[in-house]
């Protein structure tokens with residue numbers, strides 16, 4: 001059985017592919033609706049505004065955005081492409097970088113080996129984050 005700490009409330013739960021425990025998942029669904037409605041009603045709100053008005057951590061909003069679940073009404077300086085720092089409204093990269101990345105992916109074996117290396121690094125980072133949670137002692 002894979003037991004992890006919830007990334008939001010730190011409670012221990014049975015891991016099923018989500019970083020959050022079942023009760024936080026329910027909360028997050030509600031938060032998502034509130035955040036989405038707030039952005040819809042306040043198209044010029046920044047992520048900080050949304051975080052303060054809705055009462056939700058900026059990290060959570062960023063996660064909705066990066067997952068492509070949520071979209072800002074207009075690009076702002078607090079949400080940037082991870083590759084070139086262009087303001088974007090959803091996902092992790094701007095349209096130009098998405099095109100570039102797709103081109104690179106198609107380039108062949110050499111490039112795909114690099115991508116695999118990058119992915120390895122990412123999972124390492126997640127593992128370290130997990131350890132840090134454990135060390136803090138819950």
Ligand SMILES: [Zn+2]
Pocket residue numbers: 006007008009010011020021022023024025
């Ligand atoms: Zn939780």
Ligand SMILES: [Zn+2]
Pocket residue numbers: 081082083084085086093094095096097098
């Ligand atoms: Zn970009």
